[in-house]
Amino acid sequence: MAEDIGSAKDLAFAKAAKYIASCLTTPDQLDKAEQIRRKVLRNKAAVDSRLKTAVQSQIDGIRSGLQELKNVQDDILNIKKLIGETSEIFNEVEPLNVKLKKLEIAHGRHAKLAKTNAHLSLIFNVPDTIKTTQELITNGKFLQAHKNIMELESTRDDLLFEVYKIKEETESEESITESPIYTYFTGVQNLSDALCKQLLNIIQRTISAAKHQPTELVTSLRIVEREERLDHRAMEQEKKSKYMPPGRPKSWKIRCMAVIKKSIDERFDSNQIELSEQMKSENKVWLARHLERMRKMMLDDLLNVKHLVWKCFPPSYEIFKNYIIMYHEAASRTLEDFALNQRSDRPNECVQLLNWINEYDGPDLLGHEKLKEYVAEFSDKLEPLLSVGVINSLMEKYVSTTRNNLLSYMAKMCERDSQDWYQAKLPESDSETYFQTSLPVILFQMIDQNLQVGGFLESDVKLKILDVCIKCLTDFVQTYKEAVEGYRTKYYENRESVPFYDAYMVAICNNCLLIAEFSDRMKSELRQELGEETFGEDRVEGFKTLIGGFQRLSQEICNILLDGLVLDLKEFFGDLLTRKWLTSNSIINTIVCTVQDYANDYTHLKPSAFQYTMQQTEDRIIIEYVRSTLSRRITCRSTEERREAANQIVREAEQVAQLFNTLANLPEFEESVCVVLKAVAEVIRLTNSDIVSLEISGLATKYKDFRSDHALALLAMRGDMGRSEILQLVTDLKIRESDELTDEQRSKSIFGRVAPAGSMFESLESRFKK
Secondary structure, three states: HHHHHHHHHHHHHHHHHHHHHHHHHHHHHHOOOOOHHHHHHHHHHHHHHHHHHHHHHHHHHHHHHHHHHHHHHHHHHHHHHHHHHHHHHHHHHOHHHOOHHHHHHHHHHHHHHHHHHHHHHHHHHHHHHHHHHHHHHHOHHHHHHHHHHHHHHHHHHHHHHHHHHHHHHHOOOHHHHHHHHHHHHHHHHHHHHHHHHHHHHHOOOHHHHHHHHHHHHHHHHHHHHHHHHHHHHHHHHHHHHOOOOOOOOOOOOHHHHHHHHHHHHHHHOOOOOOOOOOHHHHHHHHHHHHHHHHHHHHHHHHHHHHHHHHHHHHHHOOOOHHHHHHHHHHHHHHHHHHOOOOOOOOHHHHHHHHHHOOOOOOOOOOOOOOEEEEOOOOOOHHHOOOOOOHHHHHHHHHHHHHHHHHHHHHHHHHHHHHHHHOOOOOOOOOOOOOEEHHHHHHHHHHHHHHHHHHHHHOOHHHHHHHHHHHHHHHHHOOOOOOOOHHHHHHHOOHHHOOOOOHHHHHHHHHHHHHHHHHHHHHHHHHHHHHOHHHHHHHHHHHHHHHHHHHHHHHHHHHHHHHHHHHHHHHHHOOOOOOOHHHOOOHHHHHHHHHHHHHHHHHHHOOHHHHHHHHHHHHHEEEEEEEEHHOOOOOOOHHHHHHHHHHHHHHHHHHHHHHHHHHHHOOHHHHHOOHHHHHHHHHHOOOOOOHHHHHHHHHHHHOOOOOOOOHHHHHHHHOOOHHHHHHHHHHHHHHOOOOOOHHHHHOOOOOOOOOOHHHHHHHHHHHHHOO
C-alpha cells in the first residue's frame, strides 16, 4: 500500500515538473511564474473540494445502510417472538375443534334452511312469475324477463342440486328429471325457449336492427353473453360435482352465429328467385345483372357491418371477420352452382363468372377503400371462391364452347357469303376499287371480340382462345375452298345462273388475301403484347400455316380464273407452231388482245394477286409454245423455214414479254420466263449439227427439267436429221431420262410440265432404251 502511494507521489511530481517545463519554455515567461502558481493552487483547491464532497457522500450512504440493517435485525427478532407466541396459542385452542363440531353441523343445517327459506317465496310464486315473465317477453321487455328467468333457473338448479346430492349419497339410479321439483319448474324451460326465439328473431335481421333498432340488438346480445357466462359456470361446476343443470349448456352464442349464417344464405337464395330457365333464355344478360346485384348487396351489407353492426357486438365475436367469411362462403356456393350448371350455348356467362371472380378482391368489393385494411388482416384465411378444379372446368368449358361456336359461326358466314356470289350485281369494292365481300371484316370482328373477352381472364385462357382462333381459321381454309369449288362446279353446269362469276372469284381471291393480311397483323400485335417467350414458336408456326393456307387458296383461285382465259385461248394454242401460224401473225395478236381483255377484268384483284395471275398467264403461254414446239405440229422442210420459225418464235416471245411487262411490270424479255423460247429457237435455227449438239447440251445444263424425250422431240421438229441420227446425238450427249425435281419444283418449271407428243415419244423412246 505504501509503495503504491510512493509511486503515485513520484508520478505526480514528474507530471508537475513536465507541466512547469512546458509553461516556462522561454526566459520572458519567468515573469508569469507567480500567476501560474496561483492558477495551480486554485485548481488544487477545487479538486480537493470535489474529493471531500464525494468522500462525505460515500460515508453518509454507509452510515444510512448500517442503520437500515440494524432496524431489519430488530424486526426479525420481533417477528420470531410473535410466531412463537402464536404457535403456543394454536396449541392451546386445538381441543376446541372437537368441542365445536356440533356447532359446525348446526351452522351448516342453518345455512341450508336459510337458503331454503329464501327460495320459499320464489317457489310459491313460480306460476305467477312464469306468467309475468311470459307477458314481459310478449311486450319485448327482454332484460326484465331474463332477470326473472335467471332467478327461477337459479332456484330450480339449487333445489335439483340438493336432490342430486341426496341421490348420490343414497346411490339411487332415479334421474333428477323424474323429480317432482323438475316437473314443477317445467314452465321455466319453455320461458327460456320463448325468449331465445325472440332474441334470435332480432339477431337474424342484424343489419336491419343495427340501422333502425340498435337497442334491441344490443339487449339481445347482452342476454346471450349472460347465458354464455352461466354456461361456463355450469361446466366448471360439473367438473367439481359432476352435476349439470338441466338445459345446460344452452350455447346461445353458437345458435346466434348459426342464425346469422342462415339469414345470409337466405339473402343470397332470395336474390335468385327470379332466375327461371325461361327468364334466362329470354334475357341474355341475366347473369351479368344478377352478379352485379349480388356485388352491390355484399358491398352494402359489409359496409353496414363495419360502420354499424360491429359496435353492437362484443369484441370476442369478431363479427366483421365472421360476416366476411360467411358472405364469402355464400358467394362461393352461389358461384359454384352457376358454374356447374353452365350451358354450352352461353359461353359469355363463363367469362362473366370468371371476370367477377377476378374482380372480387378489387376496389368494387373486398378491395373497397373502406374495407381493404380490415379484410387484409385475415384475407389469407379465406378459401378460393371456386376450387381450382371448378375454375379449370369452367375455363375448359368456355374454351370448348368458343371453339364450337367459332366453327359454327364460320360455317354460317361461309354459307351466307357463298349465297351472295350468285347475286345479279357486282360485289362491293374498297376505296381502291378492289372487289371484296364483307366476310373478312365480320370474321375478324368476331375473332377480335373473342380475344378481347378472353383477355379479361387469366393470360392462360387468352392464349387458349388464341390457339382456338388459329386452329379454326386454319380449318376455315378448307371450308372456304370447298365452297369455291362448289361455286365453280355450278358455274360450269349452268353459266347463266352465275352472272358475275369472274367478279366474285376476284372478290373471293381478295378475301383470302385480306384474311391473310389481318392474320399477320393480329400475329404482330399479339406477339408484341404478350412477348416473344409467352407467344412461343408454336404459335408463330401456327400463324405461318394459317397465312400460307389463305395465300395458297388465293393462288388457286387465280389459277381457276386463269383456266377461263386458257379455255378461251385453247383453240389458238392449238394453232401454234403450225403452217397457219408460220404464215400469219393473227394468232399472237388474238392471244395478246384476249390477255389484255382479261387483264382489264383482273384489275380489281389486289396487286399481289394480279401480279401472280399475270405471271401464271405468262408461264402458261410460254408452256403452250414449248408444248407446241415439242408436239411436232410442224416439221421444217428447209433451212429457210427453220430460220423463219425460229425468228417468229423469238419475235412472239419478245411480244409476250413486252405485253406482261406493260400489264404487270414483269421482267423484260432477257430476264423473263420467255427467254426459254429463245434457247429453243436457237436449236431450231442452227444448221451445223455439231453446234446443234452444243445448244442441246447447254439447254439441258441450264434447265434441270429438260429431259432426253424433250431433246428427241425438239431435234425431230428441225426436220433435217434422221431418227437414228437423233437417237445417236441424244445418246452421246447423255441427257437425263427423267428429272429429279420435287412436285413443288416441277410445278414451277417449264419443261417439267410439258410431255412431248405421244407418237414421237413412243417410237423414239423405245429405240433409245435399246
